[in-house]
Amino acid sequence: MSDTSLAVELTQHLIRCPSVTPVNAGALEVVEHALASVGFEIHRLTFSEANTPDVENLFAKIGDGEPHLVFAGHTDVVPTGDVKRWRHAPFAGEIAENKIYGRGASDMKGAIAAFVAATIKHIRRYGKPNGAISFLITGDEEGPSINGTIKLLDWARARGERFSHCIVGEPTNVSQLGDTIKIGRRGSVNGLIRVIGKQGHVAYPHRAENPAPIVARIVTALSHHEFDQGTTHFDRTNLEFSSIDIGNAAVNVIPATASAQFNVRFNDSWTLDTLKEHIRSIVMTVAGPTTIELDFLPSNAVSFLTEPGLFSELVTKAINEVTGLTPELSTSGGTSDARFIIRDCPTLEFGLTNETIHAIDECASISNIEALEQIYSRVLNYYFNTAG
Numbered sequence: 001m002s003d004t005s006l007a008v009e010l011t012q013h014l015i016r017c018p019s020v021t022p023v024n025a026g027a028l029e030v031v032e033h034a035l036a037s038v039g040f041e042i043h044r045l046t047f048s049e050a051n052t053p054d055v056e057n058l059f060a061k062i063g064d065g066e067p068h069l070v071f072a073g074h075t076d077v078v079p080t081g082d083v084k085r086w087r088h089a090p091f092a093g094e095i096a097e098n099k100i101y102g103r104g105a106s107d108m109k110g111a112i113a114a115f116v117a118a119t120i121k122h123i124r125r126y127g128k129p130n131g132a133i134s135f136l137i138t139g140d141e142e143g144p145s146i147n148g149t150i151k152l153l154d155w156a157r158a159r160g161e162r163f164s165h166c167i168v169g170e171p172t173n174v175s176q177l178g179d180t181i182k183i184g185r186r187g188s189v190n191g192l193i194r195v196i197g198k199q200g201h202v203a204y205p206h207r208a209e210n211p212a213p214i215v216a217r218i219v220t221a222l223s224h225h226e227f228d229q230g231t232t233h234f235d236r237t238n239l240e241f242s243s244i245d246i247g248n249a250a251v252n253v254i255p256a257t258a259s260a261q262f263n264v265r266f267n268d269s270w271t272l273d274t275l276k277e278h279i280r281s282i283v284m285t286v287a288g289p290t291t292i293e294l295d296f297l298p299s300n301a302v303s304f305l306t307e308p309g310l311f312s313e314l315v316t317k318a319i320n321e322v323t324g325l326t327p328e329l330s331t332s333g334g335t336s337d338a339r340f341i342i343r344d345c346p347t348l349e350f351g352l353t354n355e356t357i358h359a360i361d362e363c364a365s366i367s368n369i370e371a372l373e374q375i376y377s378r379v380l381n382y383y384f385n386t387a388g
Contacts, residue, residue, distance in 0.1 A: 006113075006117040006120065006121070006373075007110075007113045007114045007116075007117035007118075007369050007370060007372075007373040008095075008100065008113070008366055008369055008370065009113075010030065010034060010112075010113035010116055010117055011093070011100055011105065011109055011110045011113040011114075011364070011369055012093035012095075012100065013030045013093070013113075014027055014030050014031075014075060014093075014104065014109035014112060014113060015091060015092070015093035015100070015102035015103065015104055015105060015109055016091055016092065016093045016102075017030065017075070017091070018091045018103075019075050019076050019077055019104070019139065020076065020077055020078070020079050020080075020103075021076040021077070021078070021139065021140065021141075021142045021143035022053040022054070022055045022076065022139055022140060022143055022147075023076075023139075024056040024075070024076075024139050027075035027076075027109075027139070028044065028056055028057075028058045028075060028137060028139065031058055031060070031075070031112065031116060031135070031137055032044070032058060032060070034116050034117075034120060035060045035062075035116060035119070035120070035135065037120065038062070038119075038120050038123040038124060039062055039123065039128070040060040040061060040062045040135075041060065041061050041062065042058065042059075042060050043058070043059040043060070044056065044057070044058055045057045045058070045059065045151075045152065045155060047147035047148070047151040047152070048147060049146055049147055052144055052146050052147055053143075053147070054147065055138065055139050055140040055143075055146075055147035055148050056139050057136075057137065057138045057139060057140070057147075057148060057149075057151075057152045058135065058136075058137040058138075059134065059135065059136060059137075059152060059155070059156060060134065060135040060137075061132060061133070061134040061135075061161075062123065062128055062129070062132065062133050062134075063128045063129045063130075063131055063132035063133060064131075064132055065131055065132060066131055066132075066162070066164055067131040067132075067164040067165070067383065067384070068131055068132040068133075068134065068161075068162060068163050068164045068165075069129075069131070069132070069133050069134070069163075069164060069165055069166070069167075069379075069380070069383050069384075070133075070134045070135070070136055070163045070165070070166040070167070070341070070345070071115040071116075071119070071133070071134070071135050071136075071166070071167055071168075071169065071376075072135070072136040072137070072149065072166055072167070072168045072169070072337065072338075072341055072347075073108050073111060073112045073115075073136075073137055073138075073141075073168060073169040073170075073351075074108060074137065074138045074139065074140070074141030074142065074148070074149075074337065075104075075109065075112065075137060075138075075139055076138070076139040076140060076141060076142050076143065077103045077104040077107070077109075077142060078103070078107075078142050078358050080103050081360055082360070085360045085361075086101075086360055086361055087101070087361055088101035088102070088361065089102075090102055090103040090362075091103060095366065098365060098366050098367060099363040099364065099365055099366060100363060100364055100366060100369070101361060101362070101363045102362065102363070103362055104362070105356075105362050105363050105364040106171045106351075106352045106353065106354060106355075106356055106357050106362055106363070106364045107170070107171050107352075107354070107357035107358065107362070108169050108170055108171060108351055108352070110351070110352050110364040110368075110369045110372070111169025111170070111171070111351035111352055111372060112137065112169055113369065113373075114169070114351075114369055114370075114372040114373040114376055115135075115167070115169055115373075115376045116135075117373050118373045118374075118376035118377040118379075118380060119133060119135075119376075119380065121377060122377060122380045122381070122386070125386075126384070126386045129380075129384045129386075130384055130385070130386075131164075131384060133380070134156075134161070134163070136149060136152055136153070136156070136166075136341070138152060138337065141336070141337050145300065145337065145340075148337070149337040149340045149341065150300070150337075150340045153340055153341065153343070153344055157344065162344075163341075163344050163345040164345055165311050165345055165346050165347070165348075165383075166338075166341050166344075166345050166346070166347040166348070167315070167347075167348055167349070167350060167376075167379065168336060168337060168338045168341065168347060168348070168349040168350075168351075169349075169350070169351040169352075170182065170336050170338070170349040170350075170351050171351045171352045171353060171354035171357050172330070172333075172349050172350050172351055172354065173327075173350075173351070173352065173353040173354065174353070174354065174355075175353070175355075176323075176325070176353065177323055177325075177352065177353060177365075177368045177371055177372065178319045178320070178322070178323030178324075178325035178327055178371075178375075179325055179327055179328060180327050180328050180330050180350075181312065181315060181316065181319070181327045181328070181329055181330065181348055181349065181350050182330055182331065182332075182333065182336075182338070182348065182349035182350070183233065183305060183306045183307075183308060183312060183329045183330070183331060183348060184233060184234070184268075184303065184304050184305035184306060184331040185301075185303065185304060185331060185333065185334070185335055185336060185338060185339060186234060186235075186237075186265040186266055186267055186303050186331060186332075186335075187265070187266045187267075187270070187272065187275075187299075187301050187302045187303035187304075187335075187339075188263065188264070188265055188266075188299060188301040188334070188335050189263070189264050189266070189272060189275065189276070189296055189297070189299040189301070190261070190262070190263050190264075190296070190297040190299070191261070191262050191263075191264070191276075191279065191294065191295065191296045191297070192259060192260075192261050192262075192293075192294070192295050192296075192297070193215065193218055193259060193260045193261075193262070193283060193292065193293070193294050194257060194258075194259045194292070194293040194294075194295075195211035195214045195215045195218070195257060195258045195259070195287070195290060195291075195292060196211065196256070196257055196290070196291035196292070196293065197209040197210055197211030197212075197214070197254070197255065197256055197257060197258070197290070198254075198256065199253065199254060199255060199256040200253075200254045201252065201253065201254070202251075202252050202253065202254055203252070205254065208254040209254075209290070210254045210255070211246075211255060211256070211257055211258035211290070212246060212255065212258050214258070214286075214287055214290050215244065215246075215258040215259070215260050217286050217287075218260065218283055218286050218287060219241055219244060219260050221282055221283075221286045222239050222241075222262065222279070222282060222283070223239065223240075223241065225239070225282060227239070227266070227269075227270075227275075227278070228267065228269045228270075230267065231267050231268055231269055233268075233305055233329075233331050234267030234268055234269075234303070234305075234331050235267065235331075235332070236267070237264065237265065237266040237267050237269065237270060237275075238264070238265050239262055239263070239264045239279075240262060240263055240264075241260055241261065241262045242261050242262060242263060243259075243260065243261040244258075244259070244260045244261075245258070245259050245260070245261075246258045246259075264279070266303060267303055267331075268303045268304075268305055270303070271302070272299060272302060276296050279294075280294055300339070300340075301335040301339060302339060304338065304339050304342040304347075305331065305342075306342065306346045306347055306348060307346075308329055309346075311346055311348065312329060312348060314379065314382050314383065315348055315350060315379055317378075317382065318375045318376075318378035318379045318382065319350070319375055321378060322371050322374045322375045322378065323371065323375075327350075336349060350375075351372065352364050352365075352368055352369070352372060353365075353368065
């Protein structure tokens with residue numbers, strides 16, 4: 001590999017590994033080989049848990065002490081969908097029209113390649129850092145997120161690792177590289193409401209209990225409920241129903257049950273427990289004496305925030321110098337593994353653009369990958385005071 005195109009070449013090598021969660025397919029070996037070439041200590045770790053697939057992970061470190069900067073990300077990708085609809089094979093890493101095509105190009109193999117390339121060049125130029133650089137790479141971000149980053153962090157903490165700051169290479173930018181840094185994320189929880197009625201003939205409603213009007217009132221109440229006004233860095237908490245189901249094919253039968261499924265994206269006004277209790281209170285008040293079952297699916301997606309400060313200013317400076325843009329500090333979007341890392345250190349997310357992630361013909365601009373490498377290089381220089 002030549003230094004001038006190292007980030008692009010690494011992106012191609014990573015894309016050519018069909019690492020659909022939880023399969024590694026050689027992706028971690030690409031990262032391991034590249035980092036080992038400049039003296040990183042490498043640890044390969046497989047974590048397990050009952051009823052979940054085993055997942056391979058990687059921890060790499062060079063240097064010691066503080067400051068300790070961590071780059072974090074995932075090499076696993078979502079399935080391709082209909083391969084026949086792709087213009088370029090999803091695991092070929094083909095380059096066309098100044099773009100590299102393939103599953104994971106933007107989410108987030110391009111960013112992993114960029115921060116690995118930036119780090120390799122930094123070490124070759126300056127030697128070991130005055131502090132430490134680590135990589136936390138998982139194969140379980142697009143899946144259940146059980147045997148990945150959270151257990152990798154526990155392992156690192158148990159061996160005495162202490163992190164100062166972290167950058168996660170998620171594709172944060174909306175329109176162009178440099179427009180958005182994520183300083184936090186909303187929490188997420190799914191719920192299922194089941195209204196228990198009594199089946200009967202529609203001509204004799206007094207002999208039945210129709211759950212349909214009850215579930216309709218609950219859906220209306222929760223859909224129109226104002227959970228909060230938003231906070232300094234977060235939009236308002238929002239609840240959306242994704243399914244309402246009675247499953248009754250007969251027009252002359254009052255159904256026995258009716259159900260509704262919902263998701264809530266919540267800000268830092270709430271914990272999972274306080275939010276669940278608030279929703280339960282609304283549902284039970286609306287339902288009255290009707291029998292209700294309300295269940296929440298397990299969730300590890302809590303809201304988190306890294307307060308703007310010196311670290312976000314350093315990353316903003318690096319972005320501005322390369323792209324000319326001043327990024328928005330945002331908490332929008334879905335969840336990421338940053339929700340786990342924030343427990344151990346201030347965490348920002350910054351990577352490529354996200355317009356093609358999880359889509360057919362996912363791709364990343366070659367110029368963006370190279371610019372992202374330059375941004376990460378400047379972050380390293382400023383962080384370890386080696387700019388020159």
